[in-house]
Amino acid sequence: MSSITFFHYFAVACFLFVTGLFCILSKRNVIAVLLGVELVLNATNLNLVALGRFPGWQPQLAHEGQVLALFVIVLAATEAALALGIALCFYSLHRAPDLDEAQDLKG
Amino acid sequence: MNSVVWLLLIAWLLPLASFATILLGGHRFSRLGWVAGLLATGSITASFLCSLAAAATWLWQNPPLMHAQSDHHEPLLNKPHNNLSPHPAAAEIPSAGSMRVLSGVDSFGNREGYFALKESDGRLNIAQRGELPYGTSRMAGGLPSSTLNRLNLQSHDRSAKSPPGAIVGDWYTVAEFGTLRMTLGYYVDSLTILMMLMVTLVATCIHVYSFGYMREELQDVVEDPEARVDNSAQPLQRPGRFARFYQFLSLFCFSMLGLVLANNLFMIFVFWELVGICSFLLIGFYLERPSAVRAATKAFVVNRVGDFGMMVGLAALWGAGGTLAFAESSKDPGLFSRARTVYEQAVTSSAVAQEKPAKVQEPSAPPGPPGLPHRLSYTLLVLGGLGVFCGCVGKSAQFPLHVWLPDAMEGPTPVSALIHAATMVAAGVYLVARFYPVLMPEVLLFVAMVGLTSAVMAATMALVAGEIKRVLAFSTVSQLGFMMFALGIGGWVAGIFHLLTHAFFKALLFLGAGSVIHATGTGEISRLGGLCRKMPWTAVTMLVGCLAIAGAGIPLVVGLSGFHSKDAIFAQASLLALKGSPVGRLFLALAAVAAFLTAFYMFRLWYLTFVGPSRQSHLLAHAHESPAIMIYPLVILSIFAVAVGWKIPGVGWGIPEILEQARPGVGLSGIMWRWWVLPPEAESHLPYVHKVASWVAFAAGVSGFLLATMIYGLRLLDAARLRAACGWICYVLERRYFIDELYERVFVRAALLLAKSAAFADKVLIDGCAHTLARLTHRAALAEEAIDRRVVDAGFNTLGHHLFQLGLLMRRVQTGFLRQYLMLALVGTIIIFVLAHLF
């Protein structure tokens, strides 16, 4: 597998990252935005796991990168849960999951 | 302190206590004025008793020499009660190397004298000097021993200490500036004692007298017909001021006694001014009368003119001597000794220069605290003496500052008696007497001339005066002139003697005048007459006074007090005349003229008041004798006026002998100064001198009396025709030689002009500047405020406004759109990234 280097994974990760950003920016639905956030986090995970695969200078990096990736997954889940919970509250009050509805606080 | 000093201190402070009590009592005394009067009278009586006790103690301790005993030689003793041996062993003198006697002519003049030089402390001191007795033969280089015997030189030491017999000390140091010490202290010698006695006694009599005279002030409401407030016909009604009268009297007594006790010029000056204040207050006692207020102001201002000269003199003396104290105390050598030293040095050097050259040491610096000048400058001494005398001229109403005394009669009569006859005006004479050792011959000549001029001038003015008190005022000026004259020609004891006797009979005369005024309501001679029937006591006592002042008595034997004192003065004047000096003869003649005039106008007064038909009959009808409380003082004073010149029976000495103790003996008799010779007073007792003096005085007095009797008593000559005959002379005399007008024109108007121009300058120039400055400042402030408001505030307001608008503008970034937020966040991130690369 000599042709697949770290940078290939990195490129994919960047692609995921950008996709995620685009998703965040362009969606009006709260949940869609959260999906974008997930994408970004997954890009991170990919990076971290790729690091583990290609440790480079530090051999221990393999394990640490994967452990960090696990934690990031957990945290992403937590975050998503919480954000969804808040979105639910918001929806119950505003009758729409539209982010653009959230305009009361401004100025 | 000595018991004498204690007694005198108490005597001095008692009137002050009385003054303070009445002052603090305030309005409580307005109802109980008589209590205040009692308080004041009691305190002055107690003061008199203390003075009497002090005098007794003093005389017990230092009995004066009897007339025959004292040789009138100088130097006298350090302590008057010891080792004066009338005939010291003559053998001691020439052989003992302690003294060398020189005779010769000293550089001042052409009279002969001797000097006894004594060597002590490595210095040559003049131990004794004097005139050679007449008929002394001289030998070159020395004197025959017979002469020396006759001279009765004393061999005891004489060091430069205070005049013999004085107790000197300081009670309290007010301030100390370097070498200048301002203290309150005492200088007690027989002069002090006698003055204290006289002042307290006369004051007591007057306090008692005032109870009767000022009775109407006890009322709550007093009518004053002479005070017109607003041109209404009603006389002024004002509350009675009995207590205030006694308050001022007490203050005056305190001041006068302080002046008498003083031992340095500072204290003298303080009490000098204080006495002046009291005079002002008392002359203006009837303060609703414009004439009284004017008179009081005039008195004060004229006194002030004199005091200006006094201050110049004080400054000169302090500059010269570094001290203002009279006599030596622990801290400074005093003026007397230093003045003497200067004179002696001057004389010594000149006398010794005539002798064969001998080993003479230059006198080294006199002892004293460092910082004082070594040699007193003679010029400064003269200047100082003249200055101090200037103050005396003002206070004693001598020419040319005599103008205030006649007007001062506006005050109540007791005031005139106490202040302007007996005591305050005598303060000037007293100061000259006290200050005698510092007065140089030039000054003394000046004193004599001024005195004589005043005596004659005032006597002439008294001739035509139309009111009792005016006559007496001029008489006072004249008599004071006599005293000054006496002092000026070297008759120290004579001058002071006359001061003491004059106090009594002048006070007597004034009180009698007051009695007349009290009874008839007026003092105008033209409205009085024939009062002796209705007021016998007053008439008799006033007659006694007139006799005293005229110098009635049997020549060479005995007489009233005025006789003896005038005798003494004439004795000194005759001595001067007999020495052959033309000036002396002139002085004697003028003195005789003044004595003649004195007798004349006094008896004119008496005749016109008490004898003959009354000019306004209803006054005579209503006249009555004064109450007893006013008569008693008159009687007492008349007793003194008669007897004070006599020797005290049993002890053989009298006032002149007491005064001899205090005479500033050493130094100044025998001073020769070209044509001016100060004969030693001792020689005035020489028989032939005494004879001349007595007969001259008697002649002057008798002739005056006779002339007055002829014109006014017996009416042999018509007064009116006489007056018409010398009309213009009388006119000039009545207008008092136009001196008042002269002063008015020259001084008063100039001062007013100066004041007006100063007021103008102040109002227009200075105030104008101030107002303009204020206006400019105001305008500047307004302008600055405008700038502040328009420029600064506007600037800040604009800036703030714009910032606020900016803030509101930027607020619009927060739209509330989450997506916009996120977009902006990402954009921001990218921008930061780009920035990072840019740098």
Place this chain on the structure above:
Amino acid sequence: MTDPVVAVSLESVIDLYRDLPGVAAELALGGSIILFLLLRMTFPKWRQSAYFAAFMGSLLAFGLAMGWNLPEAREAFGGLLIHDAFGQFFRVLLLGFLVLFVIFTMLSRFPPFIISTEFFLFVFSGILGMCLMARANHLLLVVLTMEMASLPSYALAGIRRLEPRGTEAALKFAVFGAVSSGLMFFGLSLLSALTGSLHLAGMSAQLSERLGQLGNHPAELSFLAAALVLAGAGLAFKLSLVPFHFWTPDVFEGATAEVGTFLSVASKLAVLALFIRLLTAWVAPLAVGSLNLGMESPGPFIQSFVTSASEIDMAANGVLSQKVALILGIVGGISCTFGNLVAFGQTNIKRLLAYSTIAHGGYITMGLAGVTAALGAPREICQQVLASVLFYAIVYLLMNLGIFAVATFLRNKLSTEEIDKYRGWGRHDPVLLITATVFLFSLVGLPPFAGFIAKFALFAALAQARLWWLVVLGVINTVLSLFYYLRIVKVLAFEKGDFSDKVTSDQADPSINIFLLSLAGMLLLLGVWWQQPFHWCMQAAQSVLVY
């Protein structure tokens, strides 16, 4: 450096045993959290005791933190945490804040006891995360604690579920926060790829080692820059820096004032600690190593902005750190100015305080810029600069707590958050007025309050780091901030209002007054007696600046 993933051996158990006392306070916090959860499950009445439990738990944690005797700095738990004075400093601050915060909530009577357990649960969780954040030494912990600190905050913001504004605020907060965390984690992953290590010390070692080679690969430099920027995004989010500040006004306005207090003080402090650690780890090596940039001297831009001095070696060393300083300075300056300007027109007091928070975040960042600029300087200067920033943090804690407390009590008494409605209330409530004046003056930076000392120290530090333009900017901003802070005083004190319809029973509550007065008193005290606290800051600074 031990590997925590390696099979558990006896060594690691012993290590664990040795390191546990260091986290005793955090364990206490964890225990309180469990307690709250338990309390929640039982009878509703028992929920009332949540206050007491919270108070006790916070006191316990504070006591444990204070009482722990710190040996010299060492790593713990296999390198995840670092026990040093710096971390201890922040722990004490945070736990002290927790105690005060619990008292504060008891006084302000929010939360109502129904939701008290959840409230305290979230608060304690957040604090727990922040305490750990202050001592994070490994990217794992950085990530973990960032989330541990943020997620409870999102929940707290929306704890009033039935309040539309609250939920809106929470939503914005959560989404924004999620996005920022995503960015940050990506950046962290890039950094770890670059340096090949997840351990901060290792990362800094690698950076300094490879600094010389970085110059040859401009792509790597860009990579590094991108990584740093992305990592900084998350930190900027927590610190409310422009352009990541947008959530702050909305969240502060929508959430209750107590939550605003918590957010404004605690999370900022924790992130500050983390920021400094990361600066020390990543930027310091860039400061002292020698970099072959292929150019002899730095570019003109840098030279014009950063004055050189003998202490700061400008040659080839430290150029990168100067760049970072510059960017930090720009960001801080813009935040500061933005916050101050937009606060002018605010009518809601919480929103105004939100912008004030943004501004203060800007000040702190300017201070950090100074720290960064001083990284190349001798150690003492850098420590002094850092100590000034830490002192500012202490004062900031007190000031903000105070002013938010004032706002809360005003809300309680007057039932409104509009500043205009507060007119003249100062006459009826002088203690509130006085303490509000103290806090506001301190926020402005007027003597004799501690705020003046803090600002002065900060500006002095900036001057020491030769960042004059930041000093000027800071002073101008202080002047700008005068307006809106003193407007509150003016409204309270000098205007007339009608409060006849307000029940005054609240005013008689002395404990509120005592609380406010003690805070104000502490500010005054710090204003005069600042030497000892500053000394503590120096100690903390000394312990962290090891590179």
